[in-house]
Amino acid sequence: MFVVCLSACTTSHTELAPPPRAALAQPFQNGAVASDHPVASQAGLEMLLLGGNAVDAAVATSFCLSVVRPYSCGIGGGGFMLIYEPGNRHELPSTVALNYRETSPVAVDRNYYVNLKNAGDKHSQFGVHSVAVPGTVRGLLYALEYYGTLDRATVLAPAIRAAEFGFTADASFLSAVATLRTVRDELPEMRATTEYFWNTVCNAGELKLSDRITNPQQAAALQLIALHGDEAFYAGPIADAIASVMADHNGPMTAHDVANYSMRIETPLRGSFFGRDIITMPPPSSGGIAQLQILGILERRLSEVLNVDVARRNSIDPNYVHLLVEAMKHAFADRAAYLADDDFIDVPIERLTNSMYVKSLADSIDLNNTQPRFNYGSVAPAPADSGTSHLSVIDSTGMAVACTETINTIFGSCVEVPGYGFMLNNEMDDFTTIPGEPNAYGLQQSEDNLPQPGKRPLSSMSPTIVVRAGRVELIAGASGGPRIITGTLQALLNCMVFDMQPEAAVTAPRFHHQWLPEVLQFEDRWTDEHVIDAMQRRGHTTGRRDDIGVVQLIRVSTDGIRAASDPRKGGRPAGY
Numbered sequence: 001m002f003v004v005c006l007s008a009c010t011t012s013h014t015e016l017a018p019p020p021r022a023a024l025a026q027p028f029q030n031g032a033v034a035s036d037h038p039v040a041s042q043a044g045l046e047m048l049l050l051g052g053n054a055v056d057a058a059v060a061t062s063f064c065l066s067v068v069r070p071y072s073c074g075i076g077g078g079g080f081m082l083i084y085e086p087g088n089r090h091e092l093p094s095t096v097a098l099n100y101r102e103t104s105p106v107a108v109d110r111n112y113y114v115n116l117k118n119a120g121d122k123h124s125q126f127g128v129h130s131v132a133v134p135g136t137v138r139g140l141l142y143a144l145e146y147y148g149t150l151d152r153a154t155v156l157a158p159a160i161r162a163a164e165f166g167f168t169a170d171a172s173f174l175s176a177v178a179t180l181r182t183v184r185d186e187l188p189e190m191r192a193t194t195e196y197f198w199n200t201v202c203n204a205g206e207l208k209l210s211d212r213i214t215n216p217q218q219a220a221a222l223q224l225i226a227l228h229g230d231e232a233f234y235a236g237p238i239a240d241a242i243a244s245v246m247a248d249h250n251g252p253m254t255a256h257d258v259a260n261y262s263m264r265i266e267t268p269l270r271g272s273f274f275g276r277d278i279i280t281m282p283p284p285s286s287g288g289i290a291q292l293q294i295l296g297i298l299e300r301r302l303s304e305v306l307n308v309d310v311a312r313r314n315s316i317d318p319n320y321v322h323l324l325v326e327a328m329k330h331a332f333a334d335r336a337a338y339l340a341d342d343d344f345i346d347v348p349i350e351r352l353t354n355s356m357y358v359k360s361l362a363d364s365i366d367l368n369n370t371q372p373r374f375n376y377g378s379v380a381p382a383p384a385d386s387g388t389s390h391l392s393v394i395d396s397t398g399m400a401v402a403c404t405e406t407i408n409t410i411f412g413s414c415v416e417v418p419g420y421g422f423m424l425n426n427e428m429d430d431f432t433t434i435p436g437e438p439n440a441y442g443l444q445q446s447e448d449n450l451p452q453p454g455k456r457p458l459s460s461m462s463p464t465i466v467v468r469a470g471r472v473e474l475i476a477g478a479s480g481g482p483r484i485i486t487g488t489l490q491a492l493l494n495c496m497v498f499d500m501q502p503e504a505a506v507t508a509p510r511f512h513h514q515w516l517p518e519v520l521q522f523e524d525r526w527t528d529e530h531v532i533d534a535m536q537r538r539g540h541t542t543g544r545r546d547d548i549g550v551v552q553l554i555r556v557s558t559d560g561i562r563a564a565s566d567p568r569k570g571g572r573p574a575g576y
């Protein structure tokens with residue numbers, strides 16, 4: 001007999017009430033979901049309570065996020081899902097990475113944005129030229145068919161309910177509406193492709209906290225997907241609507257591109273950290289390689305900066321902060337030089353993650369000073385809330401899912417699909433669109449990451465599962481562009497090195513360095529000025545920014561399952 005901590009098992013047609021805060025301190029005993037929105041976490045919990053597994057819960061949560069966080073992720077975008085299943089239930093791999101990252105349309109090649117530049121800026125960030133072929137529906141339905149147990153109608157029901165009957169506006173939604181207002185003010189040509197969202201979903205920008213938001217058009221899309229599967233999206237009426245908005249605005253993506261979208265099933269990357277197995281995402285994610293490099297460096301040098309006694313360690317010790325920042329700089333330098341879609345480019349994964357190379361990076365770190373930019377990585381090239389959403393799930397069998405999905409920046413391309421109430425992504429901006437110019441996240445990337453027909457843009461999404469002695473210990477990931485990598489890692493390190501519980505681990509203030517620009521950013525909520533002073537004395541240029549990633553974290557300990565949603569975006573976990 002178990003205690004249901006939340007009211008999520010109800011199937012009423014009203015929004016499910018969030019749990020009292022006090023309930024979060026109690027570990028769950030059977031399963032948990034941590035996502036960017038309370039209604040989405042409860043959609044996942046509803047599946048677990050119906051007897052579904054972690055994949056059923058993840059798929060239900062994701063479709064629900066498409067409705068309640070339509071500016072971060074959704075059926076117009078793509079993502080990565082890492083699945084870990086203890087034991088071998090069937091002939092499929094029990095640890096798998098689903099890659100449903102969007103792909104470049106056939107008409108877009110390496111010179112596309114250079115040629116478009118004559119017609120003005122930002123074509124890779126806004127409008128029809130920024131859209132890559134969406135993968136989310138194909139990825140989620142593959143996961144459900146091969147790893148889930150429930151039927152499509154059941155897992156899509158909570159999302160359809162949220163779209164039809166509504167959910168309430170929170171601070172994150174209002175902030176996204178403000179961003180959309182700015183886009184419409186600064187780029188008036190985007191008004192034509194944002195009318196439904198602006199007028200109906202955002203109430204012409206007049207949305208207030210706790211107002212009810214509905215999206216009957218997206219409910220119609222989800223109902224079609226529930227009835228007809230991914231054919232409805234890739235070959236049926238939704239595909240037709242995508243092709244028609246692209247054609248109306250002279251975009252490069254065609255119905256043929258949409259119909260030919262294929263996802264990839266990958267073998268996850270694996271590494272280790274003080275006796276734990278780290279399971280993470282291979283290219284076109286850059287996050288997995290970066291995490292393994294950073295953790296490898298820390299494993300070699302942490303003893304020089306931290307007390308052996310865990311209870312006496314301090315996660316804001318300047319010596320620790322400096323070491324972690326220097327490790328980040330190495331990883332981001334290699335990201336800029338080498339990483340891209342390994343279906344098109346020979347990415348030297350083994351060389352970048354092997355222990356001799358990681359040792360050489362670790363040995364090169366000066367614990368007292370930061371170094372000139374070309375001392376990081378192995379070859380330094382000439383410098384030629386964002387959107388996104390993560391969810392973590394565990395079920396009562398120990399099956400775990402870490403899933404990060406995105407439409408890239410807030411509201412993606414700002415091109416909505418007429419009649420179906422969702423935005424198309426602007427993932428093309430994750431390619432190197434103009435060699436030598438940084439993308440919307442300020443990331444310098446190599447020419448290996450130029451667009452090519454069918455290629456996937458490099459991503460920072462880093463879904464990660466940590467296994468210890470064969471059992472899942474941690475499930476994590478984040479949103480936040482390149483800050484996904486550093487935000488996820490800091491939350492994981494807060495658990496693995498400082499023994500924090502998930503709520504403290506995700507709430508703790510964070511810092512970020514991505515090698516270029518050469519600025520060490522501290523969150524505005526970082527109050528320990530002495531650490532910033534100490535970093536400046538080591539030669540770092542420091543800066544401030546609002547949020548460094550939005551993390552969803554689950555930790556399994558002997559007394560149960562603790563889940564935490566990052567307060568930076570108003571999520572809330574659910575479990576039982």
Ligand code: GLY
Nearest residue numbers: 406408459460461
């Ligand atoms: N669109 C953000 C990322 O994939 O890194």
